[in-house]
């Protein structure tokens with residue numbers, strides 16, 4: 001494998017340019033205005049897998065956006081790695097906050113990325129990280145070092161809940177048979193300290209609607225005499241947390257898997273600097289559930305957050321009005337053993353019960369998924385750690401992430417295999433935010449590290 005470093009050095013400009021081409025296609029799955037681009041991106045991914053050396057690649061149609069499936073089977077008796085990634089991206093807005101257009105990738109240097117980073121929507125989440133696997137395959141095929149079988153499954157609906165992928169996985173268990181699932185769609189601690197994500201939070205996402213009068217009213221003529229849906233919604237939302245920032249929904253914590261003090265002490269060993277954390281976000285303090293520190297609040301604890309809230313008049317100047325309706329989008333991040341459908345029900349029941357006379361409330365569930373934890377004594381984890389240790393010079397630290405990839409729990413249920421989350425992004429890469437970027441260092445290190453995972457996974461599987 002000494003050659004992988006040399007191969008990356010020799011081909012890095014091409015690797016970067018290929019990724020840039022992929023990033024130019026605005027594959028925003030949430031907005032149907034981009035539908036054509038999402039399909040076009042699937043075609044581009046297919047072509048890249050063919051070029052990299054897959055023996056068979058197909059676009060699998062689904063009720064939604066297609067899944068790109070590719071494989072190279074060298075010997076059915078050998079282990080099979082299933083690579084998952086997504087080619088869809090988040091909407092780019094607020095577009096005015098980007099320092100360069102989201103779908104015109106440029107390389108810029110930053111404090112954290114002195115070698116430069118590619119700025120574009122999807123550069124880190126997940127086109128850049130997904131494409132590392134395509135280039136790692138290219139290397140292994142070119143150098144004749146692919147030690148096992150490989151399957152790729154790249155979807156286009158991850159950012160909107162992976163509905164079609166669930167549909168696809170349920171119908172293709174045999175085709176997707178594998179010994180380990182490998183995903184790069186998470187992050188690591190820093191470019192000096194790699195980490196392996198051992199947990200993901202689950203998710204329940206709902207939208208609520210509070211209706212008062214049947215039309216918008218003059219806030220002088222009617223103010224004080226009828227329920228104002230925005231006032232009421234604000235009160236209802238405020239009551240969802242108590243003074244300790246615990247969530248007040250009855251039963252919400254019933255199944256939460258609590259960590260032992262030993263496990264929490266182990267977690268606290270991961271490098272973390274609260275002052276830098278605050279500084280990076282321009283915060284005068286952190287905020288959260290009493291009794292837990294920042295790294296626990298955003299990983300092993302469930303949360304409830306309003307993601308958007310609207311109603312009434314928000315245009316220029318003042319308009320005196322009591323709106324007929326108020327809305328909010330609310331997400332709950334869940335931890336192992338919390339069932340997302342059960343939590344959605346508990347939320348609905350509780351939230352509806354909060355409504356005072358004078359309004360009606362509707363709760364519309366969007367999507368969700370279960371959390372995930374993976375053991376650190378599996379062959380896959382060990383192989384990943386050996387790979388990172390070799391390319392970074394230090395072992396990786398296991399870290400539970402606060403983000404969600406709901407499909408991972410479904411993989412375990414349907415395909416009965418464990419997932420290894422080898423992420424190369426950084427929290428500061430601004431995924432889902434304006435100015436998303438992915439370090440050139442991270443991109444190339446990923447390409448370098450992945451073939452070593454294959455090597456060690458096959459060795460340890462013997």
Ligand code: BES
Nearest residue numbers: 125158159160161185186187401403404
């Ligand atoms: N890649 C992210 C999830 C992620 C990022 C996990 C960083 C851990 C570290 C993924 O694309 C994502 O954004 N997931 C959504 C959930 C989905 C159902 C919309 C999320 O976490 O909000």
Ligand code: MN
Nearest residue numbers: 125126158185
């Ligand atoms: Mn992602």
Ligand code: MN
Nearest residue numbers: 090125159432
């Ligand atoms: Mn995402």
